[in-house]
Amino acid sequence: MSDTPVIPEEPIQKARHPFVEAWEMFRRNHAAVVALAVLVLIILGAIFGPILYATDPFEMVWAPFSPPGVDGYLLGTDYLGRDMMAMVLNGARVSLLIGLAAAVVSVVIGVTVGALAGFYRGLVEEVLMRITEFFQVLPTLLFSMVIVALFGASLPMITFAIGVVSWTAVARITRSEFLRIRELEYVTASRASGVKNLRLMFKVILPNALPPIIVQSALMVGSAILFEAGLSFLGLTDPNIVSWGQIIGSNRQYILDASFTVTIPGLAIFVTVLAISLVGDGLNDALNPKLRQR
């Protein structure tokens, strides 16, 4: 329509630190702020919980299937009479740690692949994008199950198995950002002034490609936590550690006797992932330059 009203711009504000500006935008998303608070609580619980609540999660402390709140066990006991509270707190460490580490692995792979493809174009791009598509065809969970089954269920292997199957989204986003930014004038200018390719890629282009990559990375942490939960639910995890998925997996035969042994750790996963995705939404508001112009 030719007559779309031109909404007058707000008076120009003084330039502020980008972080301050991003926080301003983030703060407007109330759900994200609440989620951030919840997430901080969960992280604090994971770090200090097992120290303050020093019950051994593997020790049989009471009769099995004692319901939450009864007999002094806040979250009850599981099928082996272990303290659920201790298990959930210790499980938080593993879930968050693997989630974070696996996200880092996938972001590193994804950014590298995407950056190379978007920067060099041509044959390099063709080959890398075919590899990306190949990884999209493999059913992710099944592939990481295979890796863990063949090469052992140690924490580093689990982290690697999750990271190596979940980088494709990051690679695609990075590539499209690189394709866009590499054509901008300041990149041409840097190139003309003889800046080396590697520097051009990581010092000139990458910083400007970061916002969508950061948002995607935040979401990656959430999906990596879900992923780890899935693997450990199936029992593909280090038997010497507790994780949320594993609590559900090992208790699931007893849902008739004590459904809370399954619902509580599931709730923990749900709330954590939900909080992360809401924070991701907020980050999107804060970092997306298109929205900021409103």
Added chain:
Amino acid sequence: MPAARVTLIRIFYALALLLAVLVLNFSLMHLAPGDVADTISQSMGGADAEVLERIRIDYGLDQPFLVQLGRYIGNVLHFDLGYSFFYNQSVTSLILERLPATLLLVVSAQVLALVVGVVLGVVSARRPNGMLSHFVTFLALFGYSAPVFWTGILLLIAFSLKIPLFPVAGMQDITVTGGFFAHAWDILRHLVLPMITLASIFLALYSRLARATMMEVLGSDYVRTAKAKGLSQRDVVYKHALKNALSPVITLAGLQFSAVVSGAVLVETVFSWPGLGTLAFQSIIARDTPTILGILFFSALVVIVGNLLTDFALRLVDPRLGGRR
């Protein structure tokens, strides 16, 4: 490009992907500690070095990597994916036994998620601030954040333990007698909960995307034209708008096939659904490598075929992709 050529290129491309999956499969087998000889000797209760050596020669394990790879691919072309010493059965027949159950689950969940997702998206797009719209947002958050196996267990507790509407596990009740319809009804009853569980993840995704594209399309110039023609609301929304809003959703659904198959592994485990997922779970516990790799190959095949079908569906919906003339 003529449609026939596009189709041919797609199919070639799919075959190349399959070949790549085979190479990956074989490399994994090669890299993993222990080989077929070890497995066989284990199943015989141990063997000395000489016997091991003979088995290796029998199975060609002494040959160079590429020769073995070539032989492996040749075998697969003859539908030979190896032998499962755990199940005492060829991997191909083992998988073919289980494949229909997984296909039933995967396809029905995708269809359910697509149909309900699109309907929810369309209805809520027309009232962006209505109750249903908020429900779609909530659903999207839940579907994304809840671990699917947990959703499954919750449904199991609610609708088969507390309120016994549906069977707890499996795909068929062996006590059911009668004709085709009695069995079909029985399978359907078993299917409901796993299908809904698996669909829940994707339902959320599709309804959110359907709502977003539908809102965009409803604001487009051609929808304004349709209204200016005096067409009924139904024609404007379902003929002019929906047809355009469908292709992004179908594209997304195509990209989700590998995630659906992954989700099926967990859902099958929760509901003891006798498909590839439970088979994968059992063979991983049994360290049955040929079966595991066979499943990986077949599930990749399911995804690739799914992608091909998506591609054709897209070209039916959008004439610009050259499907029709």
Added chain:
Amino acid sequence: MTEPLLKVENLRIELKLRDGVAPVIDDLSFELMPGESLSFVGESGCGKSMTALAIMGLLPEGIGRIASGKLIFDGEDLTTASEARLRQIRGNEISMIFQEPMTSLNPVITVGEQIAEVLRTHQGLSRKAAWDQAAELLDAVRIPNPRSRVSDYPFQMSGGQRQRVMIAIALACKPKILIADEPTTALDVTVQAQIFDLLRDLRAQTGTSIIMITHDMGAVAEMAERMIVMYAGRKAEIGPVDQIIDHARHPYTQGLISCVPHIMSDLTETREELTEVPGIVPSLREFGRDQCLFASRCKYRSGECLQHRPPAKGFGNGQISDCWHAEAL
């Protein structure tokens, strides 16, 4: 004298802003006679398209609304008509073609079907009859090989051809009024001339009244008998085209005309884009103030221009100007 076909009385359209509302159309009245061709002229953002959408009953939902006034079409007030009644009128008795032929046709439906569905909806034609007539309409808008091109999709056509299809859709039911909102802005100059020729010929054949919205004075001179000059949601001047071009009674109209110097000597050969009158249209927030909204850009500005909205002054020849200094100009 015959009854006017469309009578717009004191129309006020309000647009919702972040803070409050703005009158994008403020107290607009005009009449359209059967078979007449009327042009709306003005810069972007002056409310021309909003008027058209209001007549169609297609103001953006939840954003724009008719606050007061009447739209009397054939004796019936459209502002109070039901949605069902409006649907009967739209595309049938009043149709509209839009500015963007590239995006105004549905990309996934054949052009034949997009024409045929109007005929089926309003005239109850059968599938076959509607399809046949769609081909005839394509022929009428001068698209070669209409029989084979009915089953084309829009992406297989050029911009000019798509606008012809839009015209075919709009004229399919022989409407009493055709509203053309900048029908040629998005097209090449040569194609523009062809579209104008087509519209003129079709009008001569069907006797349809045309409301053409444009910012191109050349197009006005060529297509219309009367014109309305709009500024900031208000009527600045109205009257017969030759008289206004001959002697404009509003400084804004004068500015528009002086931007196209060839207009008086040569009416048909070339059309140039209107170059802007110095200054910009006031922001929506300023719409509706009790003053002359053009004052900030006007060289004749005096005290009263800033204190009160100018009244309409008639000149007996059908020309009316909303300017404090109309007589002096």
